Amino acid sequence: GNSVTQMEGPVTLSEEAFLTINCTYTATGYPSLFWYVQYPGEGLQLLLKATKADDKGSNKGFEATYRKETTSFHLEKGSVQVSDSAVYFCALSDRGGANNLFFGTGTRLTVIP
Amino acid sequence: DARVTQTPRHKVTEMGQEVTMRCQPILGHNTVFWYRQTMMQGLELLAYFRNRAPLDDSGMPKDRFSAEMPDATLATLKIQPSEPRDSAVYFCASGLVNMAAIWGNTGELFFGEGSRLTVL
Numbered sequence: 001g002n003s004v005t006q007m008e009g010p011v012t013l014s015e016e017a018f019l020t021i022n023c024t025y026t027a028t029g030y031p032s033l034f035w036y037v038q039y040p041g042e043g044l045q046l047l048l049k050a051t052k053a054d055d056k057g058s059n060k061g062f063e064a065t066y067r068k069e070t071t072s073f074h075l076e077k078g079s080v081q082v083s084d085s086a087v088y089f090c091a092l093s094d095r096g097g098a099n100n101l102f103f104g105t106g107t108r109l110t111v112i113p
Numbered sequence: 114d115a116r117v118t119q120t121p122r123h124k125v126t127e128m129g130q131e132v133t134m135r136c137q138p139i140l141g142h143n144t145v146f147w148y149r150q151t152m153m154q155g156l157e158l159l160a161y162f163r164n165r166a167p168l169d170d171s172g173m174p175k176d177r178f179s180a181e182m183p184d185a186t187l188a189t190l191k192i193q194p195s196e197p198r199d200s201a202v203y204f205c206a207s208g209l210v211n212m213a214a215i216w217g218n219t220g221e222l223f224f225g226e227g228s229r230l231t232v233l
Contacts, residue, residue, distance in 0.1 A: 032221075034221070036224075042226055042227075043117075043204055043224035043225050043226045043227050044204070044206075044224040045224070046221060046222075046223075049221060089156070093221075093222075100146070100158060100161060100169075101146075101206075101222055103155065103156045105155045106155060106156070
């Protein structure tokens, strides 16, 4: 089946620290991979995506590379800011199927000044 | 900016009352999802529609929940009767799937801001 396993949180970092949030997946087909971000009191927003192996998605200083050999899509940012405090969700979409999104459990990130 | 609109944003009701949540998907999108978010369970898929037809509602408690799309611009999620355990944030999301190009679809979904339901 399709599933996503995401690093447990919460994660607390100082401003300008390096961020890694691990994500691994299992999929029956050839999925697209996503990171969504949820700021307090808001819905989920797409942060970045990758649709095929070795693609790198990037946005707002965040990056993630689609690694088919390790079935991973780890999120990284070189220097976090207080405004990055949010919950981050890794997700996959079974493009050959219903296009439903399968979400990880979410990782809460708090960045302190 | 095109966006998914949900109403109400907040709802407080008493156990046993009927609750209806509404969603206006992005114009032109042909797939609509309902998700529920709680601290304990995270994000759970309740139901989804393609071209207004229900494709999967296996995530919904059938005895009290119902989801419909009366037209392409409106999706509804109804709970009757509501219970305290239904307290959660309910999200609607929409996307566009080109059925003629399955492997070309990226699967991206656009989420509304959610309806926070509290059942006392």
